[in-house]
Amino acid sequence: MFDIKWIRNNAEAFDAAMLRRKGDFATAADLLNIDDRRRDIIVRLNDAQEKRNAMSKQIGQxxxxxxxxxxxxxxxxxxxxxxxxxxAEADERLVEQELHVALSVLPNLVFDDVPQGNDESDNVEYFGRNGTEETVANVRASKPEFSFAPKEHFEIGEANDGMDFEVATKISGSRFVVLKGQIARLERALGQFMLDLHTTEHGYTEVQPPLLVRDEALFGTNQLPKFEEDLFFAGHGDGRLALIPTAEVPLTNLVRESILSEEELPLRFSALTPCFRSEAGSAGRDTRGMLRQHQFNKVEMVSITLPNASFDEHERMLGCAEAVLKKLGLHYRVMDLCTGDIGFGAKRTYDLEVWLPGQDTYREISSVSICGDFQARRMNTQYRPGGGEKLKGGLPFVHTLNGSGTAVGRCLIAVLENYQQEDGSVLIPDVLKSYMGGLTSIGGRS
RNA sequence: GGAGAGGUGGCAGAGUGGCCGAAUGCACCGCACUCGAAAUGCGGCAUGGGGGUGACUCCAUCGGGGGUUCGAAUCCCUCCCUCUCCGCCA
Structure with a gap:
């Protein structure tokens, strides 16, 4: 959400930056026109109110x-x-609303060095601030070699009686799956492992948030007003509640409408939750297997920081997500999303793409974004600087970041495909064994 | 689901139609005292939006929205939220 005053003072920069985004957006001139009308009305209204107040006071006397x-x-x-x-009051309400709507559908400005591009094919592989292809190769698992043709995850899952798409369809329709037995346990183990990792080693506070949220919370994290069709809603009284598409929504909104103190920042929250997405625009894509589901589990990380700390926090958070894949021994790459692929609220996004040998391709398993004050403005989350210095122009807004660490369902796919054996069994990665009651492998011919 | 109480500044908490953007306390900031600190004293301290080069000034905001009134924190309607009791329930 933009500050119209900022746009007024940076009109050219605003237009230039908005042109980098895919889609057609209002120009600074369009927006300032609304604002000029708004200010005209305010002057008129204030003048009348002043007269009324003065006379009312005289009447009292x-x-x-x-x-x-x-x-x-x-x-x-x-x-x-x-x-x-x-x-005049009615006019003011109308024009305020007009300006609010116009501003709320504008995407965030990306950083200058985000790669320009049209779609995901223009994303650029990222090796860290000072990293190179060689430095990352030393700390990441390499692509596994197979002496046989590796299967896809649903073949492994179904062969082990651990994934049932047909019965899920009977119960709930397409894009659902029933996990059973050791596969179900492996999914649970992965979620537990990730959440434990972030809370014990990465400084995140474990949170169990509501899974049903109000429209206001969704506005705060940009799902509304533009992406309503991606959401599931549950009727509630005369209103509705949305099923969260990601725990980013409740975790980020933990600080909505509040003034934080500088000393308590950064705040770091993590949660393991189901996520619900209607996948309205993706009919026909990834229909086989459990890659793209209406419901999936995900471990989410959210950081609330001071403005000058968010840039470094983004790299730190990326490292937290990468740690999951490193400890699981999964091969992956990091992509710096181009302007055509980056999300609405992000100033920069790194995607982690894990190697899936069964599909012979990389697939997104995590997305780590820095939003600057974009969401903080929508949520009205400010902080009070320490030292109590005089504040010109109001309290500053916090910065928000969010990242998956990681999508659990997709990580299950990755473990199944990367750790599969020729006999159909799947080895359990070392870090998961304690979560699996000591099992070293599951499935296979018995 | 039924009955009742309540939502006021960073926090606590007074305020039932004009003298209230709002007492008091705490917290915070400045100054004085002190070698320094504590204690004490004095002063400052809400948010948003306009206008003015500026000193400054105006408007709005007491959970949200609407209404009554010349005038609303205060009266009415409505929505949201919180709490208490009863009922039901994982």
Missing amino acids: AKAQKDEAKASELMAEVARLKDIIPV
Whole structure:
């Protein structure tokens, strides 16, 4: 969400930056036109209100002095303002709303060095601030070699009686799956492992948030008003609640409408939750297997930081997500999303793409974004700087970041495909064994 | 689901139609005292939006929205939220 004053003072920069985004957006001139009308109305309204207030005060004084004649005279005079004030108030509401709507559908500005591009094919592989292809190769698992043709995850899952798409369809329709037995346990183990990792080693506070949220929370994290069709809603009384598409929504909104103190920042939250997405725009894509589901589990990380700390926090958070894949021994790459692929609220996004040998391709398993003050403005989350210095222009907004660490369902796919054996069994990665009751492998011919 | 109470500044908490953007306390900031600190004293301290080069000034905001009134934190309607009791329930 933009500050119209900022746009007024940076009109050219705003237009230039918005042109980098895919899609057509209002220009600074369009927006300032609305704002000019808004200010004209405010001047008119304030003027009338000032007169009314002054006269009302005189009426009170006249009445106190029992001067009923003067009071009546003034009341007749102020009555004329009753025609103009309600009209001006209505005008102001309309134009305020118009400006709010116009601003709320604008995507965030990306950083200058985000790669320009149209779609995911223009994303650029990222090796860290000072990294190279060689430095990352040393700390990441390499692509596994197979002496046989590796299977896809659903073949492994179904062969082990651990994944049932048909019965899920009977119960809930397409894009659902039923996990069973050791596969179900492996999914649970992965989620537990990730959440434990972030809370014990990465400084995140474990949170169990609501999974049903109000429209206001969704506005705060940009799902509304533009992406309503991606959401599931549950009716509630005369209203509705949305099923969270990601725990980013409740975790980020933990600080909505509040003023934090500088000392308590950064705040770091992590949660393991189901996520619900309608996948309205993706009919026909990834229909086989459990890659793209209406419901999946995900471990989410959210950081609330001071403005000058968010840039480094982004790299730190990327490292937290990468740690999951490193500890699981999964091969992956990091992509710096181009302007055509980056999300609405992000200033920069890194995607982690894990190697899936069964599909012979990399697939997104995590997305780590820095939003600057974009969401903080939508949520109205500010902080009070320490030291108590005088503040010109109001309290500053916090910065928000979010990242998956990681999508659990997709990570299950990755473990199954990367750790599969020729006999159909799947080895359990070392870090998961304690979560699997000591099992070293599951499935296979018995 | 039924009955009741309540939502006021960073926090606590007074305020039932004009003298209230709002007492008081805490927290915070400045100054004085002190070698320094504590204690004490004095002063400052809400947010948003306009106008003005500026000193400054105006408007709005007491959970949200609407209404009554010349005038609303205060009265009315409505929505949201919180709490208490009863009922039901994982």
